Amino acid sequence: MKKKALIFSGVIVFIGFICFFFFLKKDNDKKIEIQKKENSYVTKINYGQTYTYDATKDGSYDPSYIKFIDSSHYVAVPVLDIKEDPEEDDGPAIYFIQGKYRKDEKSRFQLGKSIRNTTLIFDSYADFEKGDFKKNELSESQARKFMLPFEENFVQKKGKYYFYRWKTMQGDYPYHTRKGFVHLRKAKKDIPTTEKEFIRKYHKKQ
Known part of the structure; x- marks a missing residue:
């Protein structure tokens, strides 16, 4: 026992x-x-480095990318979704934003000056694979209606780290907005610096 x-x-x-x-x-x-x-997480903004953030925080779910070119210019590729969806007949639409920013008295990177949005529209995923697209350029006022990430708002350092302050529209008109902060992160992906590079990346394969 x-x-x-x-x-x-x-x-x-x-x-x-x-x-x-x-x-x-x-x-x-x-x-x-x-x-x-x-x-x-980002403790210092470096020119030429591509940054991103956790897209589940703002509800977009597809990744967005930003790159600061110099002391006043930046480019961005928001909500990049190039995955094939068998339930969709249409192909992806890929946005390329060029804009200016300024640092305010609180050292915030205020985005959204002189915005130019170049959009490549693919009629089908097969067209995307072939690099066959339609190019659409939106004026600043047209671009703002979409309220895509990095078209406006700001990047700010809080404590040790930099955050992006996001804002989204929800519901039917009149819309209501949601706002919040999310950590910026260094991205493994690099985005084009110019519109020419952007178009070349997705142009028809020769």
Whole structure:
């Protein structure tokens, strides 16, 4: 009887040890994941570096990218979705924004001056794969109606990190807006610097 009790106690201790080990591993994995996220957050804006953010925060879900060219110009590729959707007959529309920004008295990067939006429209996904598109250029007033990420609003440093202040329109007219802040992150993807580079990237394959 005593032997069985010892075996049972040993099993309990072993199970407890295993549970404790997995708890420590899970906790450590969580800390590593948090550290990875923090390491990707932006502490300094560098010209020529492409940045992005977690698109689930503003409800767009497709990634948006921005690059600061110099002390007053930037480019952006918002809500980039080039995945094939079998349920859709239309192909993707890809936006390229060129604009100016200024730093205000609070050191915020105020976006949205002299906006120019070049849109490549593909009638089908097959056209996208062939690089066969229609080019559409929107004026600043037309572009603002879409309220695409990085067309306006600002980038601001809060504490150690830079954030993008997003704003979206929801519902039917009259629309109501949602606003918030999201960490900027360094992007693995690089976006074109000029409209010419942008068009060349998606132009017909020769």
